[in-house]
Amino acid sequence: MGLLCSFQNCYICGQIGATIYCCGRHCELSFHLPCAKQGRCVTQFITPYRAFCPTHSPEQAVEATPEPGTQCLICMEPVEDRKTFSTMVCPACKTAWFHRDCIQGQALHAGYFSIQCPLCRNRDAFRKDMLTMGIRIPYSHTR
Ligand SMILES: [Zn+2]
Ligand SMILES: [Zn+2]
Ligand SMILES: [Zn+2]
Ligand SMILES: [Zn+2]
Structure with missing residues (x-):
């Protein structure tokens, strides 16, 4: 590349x-x-x-639809009414919804070893899904 x-x-x-x-x-x-x-x-x-x-983009495998009026857990703005490129869900709890930009910001801040669902704190499944969906999660140099 x-x-x-x-x-x-x-x-x-x-x-x-x-x-x-x-x-x-x-x-x-x-x-x-x-x-x-x-x-x-x-x-x-x-x-x-x-x-x-x-x-041809991957989709999150989890079956989930946000309730009407669901807000992004990170910025508290409304999310879209279904999974999209910019509206994503936690694959573990299926109730944490957030925007792609918002979770990307958190991922850059948290780094590979600390990124987790803001709600249920799941790490492995959450991180795997976010990587698949194209979220960049850097290896953090801080502990
Ligand atoms: Zn271009
Ligand atoms: Zn294509
Ligand atoms: Zn947001
Ligand atoms: Zn979760």
Whole structure:
């Protein structure tokens, strides 16, 4: 990723130099990393660093739908009425809903060893789901 000179057009902004390709079967969409979020593309920050266009993006396996009026546990703003690119749920308790941006902010702050569901404090299943969904969770240098 990134070393090959690319003349592919980014399907989100239309400019050339797109170096990220969707891993979906027979999918030829490519895009720039900075454009991914705007295009609702999932880019995974764990090996093998796969990326997906919206059509081929992974979905959270858990079956859950937010109650009407459900708020993000982190910013207290309403979430969407179902799981989406930007509305995510804890796979363990299925009652903690939050925005992608909000949990991404927490993940950067907490780091790999401290990231947990803000509600039930589950770590393993929670972290696995967040990584699959393209949340970047850095290895923290602080203890
Ligand atoms: Zn682009
Ligand atoms: Zn695709
Ligand atoms: Zn939020
Ligand atoms: Zn939870």
